[in-house]
Amino acid sequence: MKRIVVLYVILALAVSCGGRGTAKRAAAAPAAPQAPVSFREPAEYTYRVKAVYPHDTGAYTQGLFWLDGYLYEGTGQNGRSELRRVEPATGRVLQRVGLERKYFGEGIAYLGGKIYQLTWVAGRAFVYDAEDFRPLRSFVYDGEGWGLTTDGEYLYMSDGSDKIYVRDAENFGVVRTLQVTAKGRPVDMLNELEWIEGRIWANLYLYDQVVVIDPQTGEVTGVVDFEGLQEPSDRTPETDVFNGIAYDAASGDIYVTGKNWNKLYKVEIFEKEKGEE
Structure with missing residues (x-):
């Protein structure tokens, strides 16, 4: 059974509405029936592989984005965390900067000529010059850092919960907080993020799925099922979970x-036909 079913079993439970009025109010007049709350059913998507490129098996991918013909990748693990510029066709690392061993690198995003990189539990975000990877400054934040993306004005950050924090790029302060829901139920384990055509795409950690999120309401409007993407013959004892989404806005191509x-x-992403598993 596809893992997309797991998401729906957890989230697509019936939601009861309304509550008990006070005894005084009930005695005065019978309560008018409330209309049931309507929750949108997320669209179901699948994929077709258009091309395959090499990827460094030493890269514990935490963040990924596309810029001017190159992939930028943030990697994790203490002592192995880096920010990289990668040649997509060959997988060759063209430029890199490492983090101190005490930092476990997480999501990355480009905004205004700068690259922002989160760390997992250290509560620190680093900012680099996008051209030469020169460190510019750092920010301190509460909680864990997981995924990071941008709408071109603000940064959007996940922490493994059902929350996405909209942050000011100048001071890293929280502007507002989104709770992500599907069918009215919270969706947690939100990991690596990417902004695609006005929506936030988020990896679900430990699952071969991506949820598509309305950045205004936090509602999941779609689920992309990537089960079967990796061939069993490509797996080794070091191979870990599906993670990493990059979008080339110029071509419309998506890389994972x-x-x-x-x-x-x-x-290529397309909607599933009715009844397709």
Whole structure:
């Protein structure tokens, strides 16, 4: 059974509405029946592989984005965390800067000539010059850092919960907080993020799924099922979970990979037909 079913079993439970009025109010007049709350059913999407490229199996992919023909990748693990510029066709690392061993690198995003990189539990975000990877400054924040993306004005950050924090790029302060829901139920384990055509795409940690989120309401409007993307023959004991989404706005191409995967995939996304599993 596809893992997309797991998401729906958890989230697509019936939601009861209304509550008990006070005894005084009930005695005065019978309560008018309330209309049931209507929750939108997320669209179901699948994929087609358009091209396959090499990916460094030593890269524990935490963040990924596309800029001017190159992939930018943030990697994790203490002592192995880096920010990289990668040649997509070959997987060759063209530029890199490492983090101190005490930092476990997480999501990355580009905004205004700068690259922002989160750390997992250290509560610190680093800012680099996008051209030469020169460190510019850092910010301190509460909680964990997981995924990071941008709408071109603000940064959007996940922490593994059902929350996405909209942050000011100048001071990293929280502007507002989104609770992500599907069918009225919270969706947690939100990991790596990407902004695609006005929506936030988020990896669900430990699942081969991406949820598509309305950035105004937090509602999940779609679920992309990536089960079967990686061939069993490509897996090794070091291979970890599906993670990493990059979008080339100029071409409309989407690239995905995983932690310590040996391949990067260019994919086409399309809606499933009714009844398709």
